Amino acid sequence: MAMEKRSSFLISCICILSLLSACGSQKQPPADSRPVNETVTLTVWGAEEDEALLQEIFSSFQTHYAGQADFQITYRPQSESNCKDALLGDLEGGADVFAFADDQVAALAAAGGLDPIADGEAVQNASLPAAVEAASVENTLYAYPLTADNGYFLYYNKAYFTEKDIQSLNQMLEVAAQAEKLVAMDWSSAWYVYAFFGNTGLEVGLNEDGLTNYCTWNSAEGPICGVDVAQAMLDIAASPAFTNRTDTEFLAGVRDGTVIAGVSGVWNAVAVEEAWGTNMGASKLPTYTCAGQQVQMASFSGCKLIGVNAYSQYPEWAARLAEWITSEENQRLRFEMRGQGPANINAANSPEVQASASIAALLEQSNYSQLQRVGGKFWDPVAEFSDSMARGNPSGAPLQVQLDRLAEAVSER
Secondary structure, three states: OHHHHHHHHHHHHHHHHHHHHHHHHOOOOOOOOOOOOOEEEEEEEEOHHHHHHHHHHHHHHHHHOEOOEEEEEEEEEOOHHHHHHHHHOOOOOOOOEEEEEHHHHHHHHHOOOEOOOOOHHHHHHHEOHHHHHHOEEOOEEOOEEEEOOOOOEEEEEOOOOOOOHHHEHHHHHHHHHHOOOEEEEOOOOHHHHHHHHOOOOOOEEEOOOOOOEEEOOOOOOOOOOHHHHHHHHHHHHOOOOEEEOOHHHHHHHHHHOOEEEEEEOHHHHHHHHHHHHHHEEEEOOOEEEEOOEEEEOOEEEOOEEEEEEOOOOOHHHHHHHHHHHOOHHHHHHHHHHHOOOEOEHHHHOOHHHHOOHHHHHHHHHHHHEEEOOOOHHHHHHHHHHHHHHHOOOOOOOOHHHHHHHHHHHHOOO
């Protein structure tokens, strides 16, 4: 009897130990896991023009993950070009998910606003190589590629210009002047003004510190000097057919019929086509006359990215939403609704995208483009200089003096 009791006791102990062992071996839920019925609150920053698109994407995300959490997703408009400054001003209070231009990725990563993408290899394999490069810092992926079309090219109205006309900006200005119409470009933005300097041998870019710039736009040596470019800009501005207009003003002119050509990007493709219909043409930028020769106009290029705030209260769900926004399906939807070129390989190779005149023009211009990599002190000095050129150099200051001042300000440490 004593033996039976002892055996029963031993069996009971073994069972208890087995149960404890089983409990201890169960995988613990990830730190970001929440009960099914818990509310997950996410704030998303995006371009004002993207609101309708993003709301549709949020709806499909909530449907897909229904039952796993109760989502409260708030959209707030935020300029992609100024996203870095807005986020770094209050990282903990900033958006969980945000759209931004790729030239901000290094600063955001350095400030701790972005963590490396957890499943970086899968994102890299699904995205265009140039977009992966734009979203990376020292070969580490920090953001999700969204578009690969952040560049500019030429829109023109086929009712006025031939294929030969659009090869030369000077010829286009002559045609427009005869028709008493206008050719538009935004010289208030240094982003566009780079077009005149980019293929001349004059250089601008980031120093090794990743913050300050070098600039040789004031060089007085070589086949094309800085003053040659400045004089060419003055000659263009003197044409009665040239107009210095922002993107918004360009579209207004397209719609009212006064503007028949202009420099812009894919984000305006739908609006331009609505105004010009089958007469809408798109091409690489033309050449312009500089120092007695034809110089192909250059362009800055880049990508738009989606970032996940490293301080998000719900990092796992924020990452899932970023993945959802940048999925192949939703990049196709973005192209359909906004005309923006996908960074996803499959979406970019779709027949619809390949047939787009604006995307084709952007790809043609990419042969003459440079990934935008300049520090913050580039923008204002260049805009000040180009404003002077657009107004015909009203101060009368020597061009070399103005270029020296520009280069010094851009290169300031």
